[in-house]
Amino acid sequence: MAQNINLTSGSVFAGNPITFTITPSVATNPSFHRVIVEVNFDNGTGSYETNKLTIPVTTERSDVSLDISSALRITLDSYKYTAIPSTYPVVSWYIKAYDEYMDNNGEVHTGVGEVYYPADGSKNKGETNLRCIAGAFSDIERLKSGVTKAVTLLSCKPTDTHEIAVVGESFVYPVSYSAGQNLATSSSLTAPVSREQEITKEGAQSIQGHPIYALPSSEAEDRTTFRFINRFGCLESISVPKSYSQKMSVESMQYTKAIQETFNEFSRAAIKKQNDRESWLYQSDPLTKAWQQWYLHEFLMSEHVWLKANDAWLPCTINLEDEITIKDETNKNMYSVSFTAKLGINGNPFI
Secondary structure, eight states: OOOEEEEEEBOSBTTSOOEEEEEOOOOSSOSOEEEEEEEEEEOSSSOEEEEEEEEEOOSTTOOEEEEOHHHHHHHHTTOOOOSSOOBOOEEEEEEEEEEEEEOTTSOEEEEEEEEEESTTTTTSTTTTSEEEESOOOOHHHHHHHOSBOOBOOSOOOOOSSOEEEETTSEEEEEOOOSSOBOGGGGGGOOOOBEEEEEOOSOEEEEETTEEEEEEOGGGGGGEEEEEEEOTTSOEEEEEEEOOSEEEEEEEEEEEEEOOOOOSSOOOEEEEEEEEEEEEEEEEOOOBOHHHHHHIIIIITTOSSEEEEETTEEEEEEEEOOSSOOOOOTTOOOOBOOEEEEEESSOSOTTO
16 A cells, blocks of 8 residues: 655645655556555535546655646636636645555556545545645745745735835735745635725825835826736736837738629628737836846736726736847846737727
8 A cells, every 4th residue: 555645845836846755555576556646626616526646656665756736726727817806716635645556466456555645634624634825936936945935925026115006096915924824734724815905195105015105196197007916826916107109900801702793793802800909018117126027027927917997907918029138238227127018808998
């Protein structure tokens, strides 16, 4: 039987690998030998589903290891994000492992022994199971942290200078955990949440640890507020100067409109036009180096983005060039970032 399971690396973020080491039973000269790992996870409705993973045992008396994070992302990736602050999903799970092999007599042994992690996870679902949330640490954070890392902050916005905002707008931020959340003790992990707070006064201020400088409400028409899902799976907002250029792209398909021709009536060329979508170009405020890095590697990399126009949150995609110049010593201009937001709707957005 599989003898034991050890959690060897990972965090409560399911976007990074979560690895276990399993000690399989010893089979004598088997034709094949593998360990079956069943990842049992809450599908979001309170019911549990099972994803079965297989690890070949290539050397008897040796441990095998497996990353089970992909099974946990099944539920988390199906969540539908919106521009409205919300509580975000958490998945509860446990795993079971056992051996399967064929002996010298050609007999297949399956379901041989069972071992659980956590040990009583199957008996007390939702009480002792481990829990994970969407999101991921960056590669450098993983390299510097070792095999595990606790999660406290759910935003990586810099705090070296004030973030620009506007009076009258709502500032959206994810709520940090009061203490570090570790995977091994995650049975009580609560779901992450984003909240919004209306900015009512001008000047320097702090909102949940974020230093803000609010411009007067008269500046609102010269700025655009974006909301996006950060790499920790939570909604945030950012204010940037109004777009300095707007373009429109259209897909066109030419064809011939055929008719029964006569001497003075004949088939003519026609064209079908669709997907008339606008692209708006933006340039950020002057930035510190830390804020430039945040724009490049956080905001501009987000997959879920909305911008506010005509009192509506319009879905959009942030389009980047294949290569972006971050620093050029021959150019002494201030740090800033330019990007294009392509609207996710067709037609006139200002009706």
